[in-house]
Amino acid sequence: MEKIKEMFFKQKESLNYFFDHLDYQEVEKTIDLIFNAKTVFFTGVGKSGFVAEQLSVMMVSVGIRALYLPVINAVHGELGIVEKGSLIIFISKSGESAELLQLVPYSRNKGAKTMAWTSNRKSSLAQEVDYNINIPLDKELCPFNLAPVTSSVLQLLFGNTLTISLMKKKNFTLDSYAKNHPSGKIGRRLSLRVKDLMIKGSSIPLCQDEDSLKDVLIELSDKRCGCLLILNKEKKLKGIFTDGDLRRALYLKGKEALDDKISKYTTKLPKLVSEDLLAFEALNLMERDKTKPVTVLPVINKNKDLVGLLKLHDILQKGI
Numbered sequence: 001m002e003k004i005k006e007m008f009f010k011q012k013e014s015l016n017y018f019f020d021h022l023d024y025q026e027v028e029k030t031i032d033l034i035f036n037a038k039t040v041f042f043t044g045v046g047k048s049g050f051v052a053e054q055l056s057v058m059m060v061s062v063g064i065r066a067l068y069l070p071v072i073n074a075v076h077g078e079l080g081i082v083e084k085g086s087l088i089i090f091i092s093k094s095g096e097s098a099e100l101l102q103l104v105p106y107s108r109n110k111g112a113k114t115m116a117w118t119s120n121r122k123s124s125l126a127q128e129v130d131y132n133i134n135i136p137l138d139k140e141l142c143p144f145n146l147a148p149v150t151s152s153v154l155q156l157l158f159g160n161t162l163t164i165s166l167m168k169k170k171n172f173t174l175d176s177y178a179k180n181h182p183s184g185k186i187g188r189r190l191s192l193r194v195k196d197l198m199i200k201g202s203s204i205p206l207c208q209d210e211d212s213l214k215d216v217l218i219e220l221s222d223k224r225c226g227c228l229l230i231l232n233k234e235k236k237l238k239g240i241f242t243d244g245d246l247r248r249a250l251y252l253k254g255k256e257a258l259d260d261k262i263s264k265y266t267t268k269l270p271k272l273v274s275e276d277l278l279a280f281e282a283l284n285l286m287e288r289d290k291t292k293p294v295t296v297l298p299v300i301n302k303n304k305d306l307v308g309l310l311k312l313h314d315i316l317q318k319g320i
Helices: 004-021 024-036 049-060 097-107 124-128 151-169 174-180 183-191 214-225 245-261 279-286 312-315
Strands: 040-044 067-068 085-092 111-120 133-134 206-208 227-231 238-240 296-300 306-311
Touching: 004 133, 004 151, 004 214, 024 085, 024 111, 024 151, 040 049, 049 085, 049 151, 049 174, 085 097, 097 124, 097 279, 111 151, 124 133, 151 238, 174 183, 174 279, 183 279, 183 296, 206 214, 214 227, 214 245, 227 306, 227 312, 279 296, 279 312, 306 312
Parallel strands: 040 067, 040 085, 085 111, 111 133, 206 227
Antiparallel strands: 227 238, 296 306
């Protein structure tokens, strides 16, 4: 029995064959045709049909006007949605699917341009459509060279890569992506901002830089944030004092440290974060140093005034 490692190696060879034989001038032309189309329709039969459906959904998510057009439904009424300026992409490994060949002239009658993605330049479909791009395929991993376990991967790889290229060509922004993904983990990452998660108002743990350690222990304990934000007489942020700072002070001086001013143990000029920053960007900032992650960040507004405190725990609780 062939070892699984050898099978994966064969898939790798097929991927290399694809990259080595892909006509990148054809790819550029394909991108332009999709970009300039009024609407892009993807269609296919069998496994290629599943790929066509997945690619249509992927392109819609990044702002491409795309739809999946099932072959049978198309010839029974759904061609009504196709109009002049549309582009219909037929995905087929062999390029000999009778159902797809039947649909090509009907598509032209609707004023649409037709394109095929096949692995056979000499196929009937490649010859019939307006444009054809070859998806280079050495052979299927299937021992009978039948099950499309390699060709379907290449079709999806090709289509998804084009999607990202089109995304960049459209100057699709992060804000646009957020509007298209309002729900789920992606939605939370792209919509929740620091101001939505931060502690604010009377819940912020505060003290003055002239306070002694013993005077601030109740505030440190009651607010349960693991830190205190230190303000001067003008109520400007001067630094941060954490649970860790308290432990170090007691370790070094014992109970005598409780009479010291907190400013003696304050971390000056702590990292700050804007209230308008995306929460997942703040998370990346807090976890940038994997050996010493930041668990709390003071939050400021556009005027550099302190407006809140962001806790790592609260970001993670939101599933970001």
